[in-house]
Amino acid sequence: MTLLKFMDDEWGPIGSFNWFATHGTSMSRTNSLISGDNKGAAARFMEDWAEQNGYPKEDSGLRADLYGSIIKRYPRRVSNIVPQPNKNFDELIQLASSIEATGGRRLSSTSQRIRSNDMPKFVSAFCQSNCGDVSPNVLGTFCIDTGLPCDFNHSTCNGKNELCYGRGPGYPDEFESTRIIADRQFEKAVELFNSASEEIQGKIGSRHIYMDFSKLEVAITASNGKQEVVKTCPAAMGFAFAAGTTDGPGAFDFTQGDDTGNPFWRMVRNVLKKPGKEQVSCQSPKPILLDTGEMDTPYAWAPAVLPLQILRIGQLVILSVPGEFTTMAGRRLRDAVKAVLIKEGNREFNKNIHVVIAGLTNTYSQYVTTFEEYAIQRYEGASTLYGPHTLSAYIQEFRKLASAIAQGQAVSSFVSPPDLLDKQISLLTPVLVDTTPLGVHFGDVSTDVPENSTFNKGQIVNATFWSACPRNDLLTNGTFALVEMLDSSTNEWVPLYDDDDWSLRFKWFRPSKLSSRSYATLEWRIPENTPTGVYRLRHFGASKRLFGGVSHFTGTSRAFAVL
Template identity: 70%
Template sequence: MFSLQHTTLLLRVFLLVLILENVKGSSSSASNYLIGLGSYDITGPAADVNMMGYANAEQTASGIHFRLRARTFIVAEQQGNRVVFVNLDACMASQIVTIKLLERLKVRYGELYTEKNVAISGIHTHAGPGGYLQYVVYIVTSLGFVRQSFDVLVDGIEKSIIQAHENLRPGSVFVNKGELLNAGVNRSPSAYLSNPAEERSKYKFDVDKEMTLIKFEDKEWGAVGSFNWFATHGTSMSRTNSLISGDNKGAAARFMEDWFERHGVVRGFDGLSSNISGTGRVPRRVSSLVPKDNGNGNELMKLAASFQSSQGRIVTRLSSVARRVRNALMKAERPQFVSAFCQSNCGDVSPNVLGAFCIDTGLPCDFNHSTCNGKNELCYGRGPGYPDEFESTRIIGERQFRKAVELFDKATEKLKGKVGFQHAYIDFSSLEVSLPKVGGPNEVVKTCPAAMGFAFAAGTTDGPGAFDFKQGDDKGNAFWRLVRDFLKAPDQEQVNCQHPKPILLDTGEMKEPYDWAPSILPVQILRIGQLVILSVPGGESKPIIFY
C-alpha cells in the first residue's frame, strides 16, 4: 500500500520520466479512438480458502456475499497504439498472474498486448480468496499457493480482455473529477500529524478526497461504461467476515451497472433512491466483533425492524408483441455496460468513517497508538452502518456510486490526442530520490530492502493484529527480536537504513524457501490524450489530467 505522501513521491519520480520520454506529447489534435469494454467472473473458491488482506489465518471463506469480477477497458488509436486497463475485485494485482496472463495473450494476439501496455489494478477488498501471489509474506496465512484462486484470476482476466478486444468500436472518452467527502477518513491521524507542517500545508485534507472518472461513449450506442478512481480501503467487511465480497467498491460497481441497465441512459438522480433501495435483498449481518446480546433481544429487534423492504418498481404499460421482440433484439446487440470502481492511493484511508472505538467499553481508542487499556486487539473502526458491516458496505458503496453518477452525467471534457504507454522495472530496494530540504539544498535519500516493523504487526483499526504489538512502536521488543533472528537477523546496514523503524521481519532479504517480498517491481504509465494513469506496485493506480 502507498500513502498519500508515498504516492506523491512516486509521482515526482515517474512524471519526470514521463516528460523525459515524451509520453505526454501534444493533446491538441483530435483523435478518433476505438474503445472496448469487457467483464468476467473471477469469484474463485468459495469455501475453505483463506482470505487475502487481513492476514488472519482464521478468516476462511464459507460462502458468497456477492460475486467478484474483472472489468477491462481498451482504448486504441485507429492505426497505432493501444492500452489495456484491468480492474479486479481482488485485494491486489499479482506479478505471477500477470506473467501467465501475458503468455496466453501472446499466443492469441502476438505482440498486440504485452507487459508494456497492459496494466492490472486491484480494488483492495479484504474479502476475496487468497493464495494467488508468489511471495511468501503474501501467502503465509493461506498456507501457500492456492491453484484454484490463481487459475480463476488468469482465466477471468483473459476473458475480460478478449471481450473488450472483440467489442472494439469507434467511440469517445470523456473525463471529469470532483470531491467525495464522506467515504474515507484517515485511520491513523496521529501518524499523519507527524509529517512536517510544510508538507501537510500542501493538502486540503489528511487523505485524498478526489474522484476521477472516465466515461466511454460508443459512436452508435452512446454511453457504454465508466471507470473511476477514488481512495478508500476495501475494509467495510471486518476480519471476522467469511463471505466472499467485493466490499464497498464491488458493491458500487454493481449499483451503477444495475442502475444503468434499468435506465439505459443517465439523467441525473431521478428515481435513484428507489432503485438502490433494492439492495435490501443483500443479506445483512451484525459483525461478530460486536459483543453478543446477553439475553436481551430488544436492541436487535429494533435493528431488524429498522431494515426497510424494497419498494419494488413501477410496472410499465404492456406494449405490442412486435415492439417487445424488437426491443429485445436491440438490447441483445447493445454492448454490455461496464462500470469499475478502481482503487487509488488508499494508504491509510479507511471506509470506517465513524472513527475507532474500544469494543469492550465503547470509548474512543487511544489517539496515538490505537489501543484500549494498552491492547491493540480491542480497537476497531466503525463504518456508517455499525454494527451491521453489510450495511456499512452498502452505504460506502452507495456514496461512491452517487458521486460517480454525478460525474458521469456531467462529463463533457473529451480526451483528445495520442494513446501511449511507458513501462519500467524499478529496483525499489536501492532507489535514490532528491527531496527538498528546509533551509538548504536538496537532500538525496536512498531506499532500503523491504522490512516490516514492530508497528506493522499491530495492524490497523480496520483489522488489528495480535499479541502485544502497538501502532507507532519505535522501540521493539526483546522477545520478538529473538523470534526474528531465528528467521533472519538484519545486518547493521539494514538496521541503520530502516532507522528509526525497528525491524520485526527483514522480508526484503529473506530468501528461504524463496523470496518473501519483491524488490524489483513494474511501474506503468498509460496515456489517453490529456489523461495519464500511473500504475504502481501493489496494484493501485492514480489518474492525472494534464491541461
C-alpha cells in the first residue's frame, strides 16, 4: 500500500489517498444491497476514525463560526450526547415503552445526512490499483457441493465451474468478510498515515492521450534477442471469459485455462459474428468466443480508443490505466516508467520516486495480463482484449508519456473516442406509481419493533415500513434510514447513524414483481460502543403518483431501550 497524506497549515490533517490492489468482491453476486464493498467500508472506517481523533482540527475559528450550528445539530461522537451512560435501566425501559411509532407523514424537504457536506470533513480514498488477479477471498477456493478444494488449474469441481467459489475470511458470512478485509486495509492505512514522514516536493504535471489499441504497432524484443514489430488486435473475449472467476463463476461448460474452445459454442458465436482468419491469428492462442471489437450493433461492443494518463505530484507518479492489470503486469509497467523517469528526468527523479497504478480509470477495457499469463488463458488472459501484446503496447506508450513529462514536452492525440451519448439505450422500466392499502400512509410501520423491547450491544433491531421505489429520489446527500437517540436533557431525537454506516442496513422489496406496493426494512446491528439509552428507527422515502410528481415522506418505529 502507498499512502498520500494531506496536511493544511490551519486545519492539520485533512485527508489521505492510498493505493492497494484487491478486488471489491467480498460481497458476492447474491448480495442485492448497494455496497461500496471492502474499499468503501475501509474509507468509511477511516473517515470516522479521523473524526474521532479531531481531524480536521475542531478548534479552528472558521469551523466554529461557520459550522458550529451544524455540529450541534448532527453530532457524530455519541459521547457528545451522553457524557455518562444512564444506568437506571427500569426508567429507560419504561420511557421507551411509552413512545409509539409516529405513523407516516409527508415532508416538505428531503432528509439530511448525519455527516453533512456543508462542513469541513476529512476525506479518505481507498483507490484501486493493479487488482486483476487479486481476490479478497483469501481462504482459498472450495466446491460448494463437497467442501473440497477446487481443481487448481481450471477452478472447477468435477469439471463444473459453477460449483467453485472463493471463501472470504469471515466465511460463510460475506458481510463479515467484507468488514475484515476493509478493516485490514483501514488499519494499514492508519499505520502509514501516522508514520508518514517523507514530504512531497517538486513539480506538478500531467500528460493525457488517446490511443487506438485495435491496431497499434508495438516494438518488442523477440525470444532470439532481436527487435521486431508486432500489432495489437481488435478486441475479443476468449472462451475462458465465460467461465468467470472464483469470485463469481460463469455457467454452462466453460472452464478457465481453455485455449481450444468447443464446436457448439463456436457455432453459437458465429451467429453473432464469425472472426476472420487474421483476427484468429492475431488473438492466438486465445480461442475467440465473442469478437467484440468487430461488432458494432447498436454500437461498438468494446472500446478501441483508450485514454492513457500520467500524473506527477513531486516524487509521486500516478499511472491512470483503463483496465485491470494483474500483479506482474502492473509491476512491469511501474518498473518501465520508473526507469524512463530516472534516465531522462535531468536528476529530478531518483530511486526514491514512487510510482503507483490507478486502475479502472477514465474508461474500462477489461483486463491486462503479461504475455506469459495470456498464453495460459485463464479468465484474466481471456479478458485481455487486444491480444497477447496488450501489455507491451501499454508499456511502450507509457514510456513515451513518462519521457514527455520528464523532459517537459507536450503530447498530442491523433484519435478520439466516439461520442455515443445519443445512441444510449436503457432496458430499465420507469416507475409508474407507488401505492399503499386503503387507510395506510407511506412511512407507516408494517412490522414494528416489539412492544416493551430491550436490546443489548451486538443484537439486531429491525422494523419494516410501507415504502416506495427508491428510484423516485436517490436522496443524494440524504438518507433512507436513521437511528435516532432520545436526548433526555432536551427531550429531542438526535440522529446517530444513517444508511452510510456499517451497522445500519436499508432493504427495499416488493411483495411481487408487478406490485405497486413495496416495503422497506431497516436493520440495525447495535455497535458495542453504543451508549445506554432510548432509540428508534426512522425511514425516509419518496412516492410517485400515477398522474403527478413525487412526494417525500417519513415515519418512525416505536421506541426501544438499549442496555
